[in-house]
Amino acid sequence: MKAVAFAAPGRMELRDVPDPQPGPGEVAVAVRYCGICGSDLHEYTSQAPSLRAAGLFQPIMGHEFTGIVAALGPYVDGLAAGDPVVVHPGGACGGCWxxxxxxxNLCAEQMGTGYRRPGGYAERTVVRADQALRLPHESWLKPAALTEPFAVALRAVNRGALGAGETVFVAGGGPIGLLSVLAAQRKGAGMVIVSEPAAPRRELALSLGADFAVDPAQSASLQVREITHGLGCDLAVEAAGIAATMDDCLAAARRGGRIVVAGAFEQPYPVNLLNLLVQEQSIAGTFGYTSEFREARDLIVSGAVDMAPLISRTVPLAELPAVFEQLATDRGSGHKVLVAPGG
Ligand SMILES: [Zn+2]
Ligand SMILES: [Zn+2]
Structure with a gap:
């Protein structure tokens, strides 16, 4: 079969590899749609020591995918060949503390698909049967490819303990930031404000239902203060992973407000936590998801949340190396790019 493998930092390669066969308790999934994740691009461009280059992670990335069950290993119940599924990439051990x-999500022994096990940038991949969640119909295969990042956004909002009617500020209009807008709305936010330097992403945020989309070049936190009549937001979601957006979140949150760190910080940076003390703010991290994965799948396949506006284009597997090269220099509009290995 064809697969795209991480060959070295900055180099993805289309390869012919043997068809993976399902073992006991496993299923083979013919991948239909796999989202290109910012974290994959991050690994691709990073100069830091690579877990993939070191052989700890498999060369085939891709952890946001749907497909059709193609073959069953022994001892698999509840799934049949031909079932459309979305794959939970977690692979937690199930037995640890x-x-x-x-x-x-906090399991240290995860055999994550797209990490310690081969992922979805391939025509076919093998997962544990309990990782494959059924979709009601094949027509959901495309939007359901956003189940995983949507679950990440739902957890980010859950970690911020959002109360009904509260004001949410999302710093960063990439896919996780935009999905956080949808998540905050589903969870009963009163007002949602997004900050994002790129105009097309601000427009997309507004079209998804954000109440305001501000340009951080004109001090995002001051604009949040203005919009909230000086109070500040109840919850700030940091969705860029850089000092400027974290500072905006700290400065935009009201006294007693909460800040959730959903962005992947590449660099440490100095920050004065005195305000945290004086203003009694809380900062929480968020990692992956637990029950939010099923919740995301259910919201998508019930039609409660429309993922179509977030998907920009679908590319064949052979184009993936070129798309990585392109997205590494320009993340574009905030839309998701999907790869469709089945053509
Ligand atoms: Zn991802
Ligand atoms: Zn565990």
Whole structure:
């Protein structure tokens, strides 16, 4: 089969590799749509020591995908060949301290698909049967490819303990920031404000239902203060992973407000936490998702949340190396690009 592999930092390669076969308790999934994730691009461009180059992670990335069950290994119940599914890429161990307490996202022994196990940038991949969640119909295969990043956004909002009617500020209008807008709305936010330097992404945020989209070049936090009549936001979601957006979140949150760090910080940076003390603010991290994955799938396949406006284009597997090269220098409009290995 064809697959695209990480060959070295800055180099993805289309390869012919053997068809993976499902073992006991596993299924083979013919990949239909796989989202290109910012974290994959991050690994691709990073100069930091690569877990993939070191052989700890498999060369085939891709953890946001849907497909059709193509073959079943022994001892698989509840799935049949031909079933359309979305894959939960987690692969938690199920037995550790965190897994036993419902925090599988914090499992240290995860055999994550697209990480320690080969991912969805391939015509076919093998996952544990319990990772494959059924979709009601094949027509959901495309929008459901956004289940995984939507689950990330839902958890970010959950980690911020959003109350009904509260004001949410989202710093960063990439896919996770935009999905956080949808997540905040689903969770009962009163007003949602997005900051994003790129005009097309601000427009997309507004078209998804954000109440305001501000340009951080004109001090995002001051604009949030203005919009909220001086109070500040109840919850700020940092969705860019850089000092400027984190500072905006700290400055935009009201006294007693919460800040959730959803962006992947590449660099440490100095920050004065005195304001955190004086203003009694809280900062929470967010990693992956637990029950939010099923919730995201259900919201998508019930039609409650429309993912179509977030998908810009679908490319064949052979074009993936070129698309990585392009997205590494220009992340574009904030839309998701999907790869369709089935053509
Ligand atoms: Zn991702
Ligand atoms: Zn575990």
């Amino acid at each position: 965190h897994c036993r307490r419902g925090l599988a």
